[in-house]
Amino acid sequence: MVTIKEIASQLGVSMTTVSNVIHGKTSEVSPATIAMVQKALKESGYVPNMGARNLAQNQSKIIGVVMKERKGRYTNLLCDPFYGELVGAIEKIVRTKDYYLMMNISDNMQDTLKNAATWNVDGVIMVSLDYEDVLELRKSYKKPMVLIDCYNCPEDAPEINITLDEQKGAFDVTEYLIRSGHSRLAYFAYGTEGIAGERYKGCVRALKEYGLPWDQESFPVISIGEMGLEGAMEAVCFGRDAYTAVICGSDYYAARLINYMEDHGIRVPDDLSVTGFDDNEYARLVRPHLTTVRQSVTEKGMRAVRILLDLMNGRTYEEHNIRLPFKMVVRDSVRVLR
Amino acid sequence: MVTIKEIASQLGVSMTTVSNVIHGKTSEVSPATIAMVQKALKESGYVPNMGARNLAQNQSKIIGVVMKERKGRYTNLLCDPFYGELVGAIEKIVRTKDYYLMMNISDNMQDTLKNAATWNVDGVIMVSLDYEDVLELRKSYKKPMVLIDCYNCPEDAPEINITLDEQKGAFDVTEYLIRSGHSRLAYFAYGTEGIAGERYKGCVRALKEYGLPWDQESFPVISIGEMGLEGAMEAVCFGRDAYTAVICGSDYYAARLINYMEDHGIRVPDDLSVTGFDDNEYARLVRPHLTTVRQSVTEKGMRAVRILLDLMNGRTYEEHNIRLPFKMVVRDSVRVLR
DNA sequence: TTGAAAGCGCTAACAT
């Protein structure tokens, strides 16, 4: 690894000069010197040492992506198509902006904090975290931060939170179901916390608005977190006389459920209607194709990075609640009863 | 951010002492001092500054994962379930070993190299790269390196290459098809380069062994890279009188193909049999469920990290070609003709 | 237009 010092002495100039042309601070360097240094830089294959640069400048060029490990849902977080696409999208744009990405998957905010501090991370994107966790990090981490899909996040929080209008999405699905003649519904999701909880609230709102009962009896929650996926799917089938449609918290669960039902002789949508959420690959692959709510995960990631970079450059945003658009996608998994 | 220096002066001891207890080099420190320093460390919330540490020790605690952007297959690389699971698995184990992960997705080896150099990455895992690219990196990158699914990699290469016996897997699938009474087959994949090429060779070997013709006419390759996915799927349907089974290069393509065929009134496996490769989520979700070849992606990732860490600790390996086991999984997408 | 030198936080060789 050739260093600035070496290049400088080899060229008989000072380190300052070399450093200056590297950083394009050429206003005070003679053209001849610039050319000479640039040539040497190129020929020697000079590459800056980030450790040293960070030390001297007290900034790292690293953007952290903080995610929380979800117990026993997938083999690992990135197997979840949402996180896969999101991290991929973030990585891509971070790279084009000449920053570096450091993932942090952990359910311990202290670890996360340590990580951010130890690497002197310049900015952080927090994904699908409870606002409690954000607050905890905030206590010690003072640099820019953008949230994606943060829940329990107060409207007037100082952080920017990029979300979908989850409630509205779920409301629309529910409304669509009701208008299609379904009046007895069930909710199938990991639980009623976080995003899944937001969606649940949206469903309930629609039920209320249409004057339908929405108590746990009339609109049962089948919780994967409590029963396990297999158990929950079994429960759906077992209780299916009580409803004509199942609203799923994600496409993945919807796809799994449809498969399970097909395996057990229950036809979708003839015997039972099913809806999803996300509109990812699963929605299009499962048969019947899923009626679901589309969001652009890539867009979410890109927006987050752009805003974070802006923040890091000192820009401020008026609006802290950024709601990305969604779109109901009607396919074949819902039976129209009227 | 509190520094060692601050703690030292506050406690009235030297920096060395503090550094020593941080690193557990306590053999030459009095118990009282140890306790005192540890207390101060904890109370002040001391966190090491990686930039400084790296600079002083000339090592970064960073492990790089190098992947090559695939043009136009997925929205981004991590959407591919193989990469998602792999990176997730690698991240997980890297973290437990107190290392940090830096992803590098690029199709430019010069960038990759620059990246590794600039961060002084301690070791690198290269995924699904052509051996040409490995060689290029190798010219300048001298630290430990482990390959995953590297193709064109000579048996006696100095690098450790973790693979599946792709050829054997494809051979087994083909053999299974032949034994099930299929004699006219087709190959549906991105192309015949890299992994897909290895698999293709395995198919051909089986064909040969069973005395069946294997020229392009008798065993057509339907190339997604050339025709695009839609076009290729159309081509499969169009030419389907020429074969009774289609071997797909991956579960994803198999799932997409099956869907496409269902949409066009072709039944699987009655009208046409289909096989996949990987046994990921898609294989179990698609209907009919896919007959495919299972590999453990998580195992691949974990092995790579463990070996890399060993290498970094100076251990050497005799065997450079590590073939992970695979397993044919027979489900419902192949019709048994006899 | 160019250069010298201090210092970022940490480690390690070498005193004491």
Add this chain to the structure above:
DNA sequence: ATGTTAGCGCTTTCAA
């Protein structure tokens, strides 16, 4: 058992 010091590679202030 503890402390001093040089130096890792780079940036930046200040001087020339």
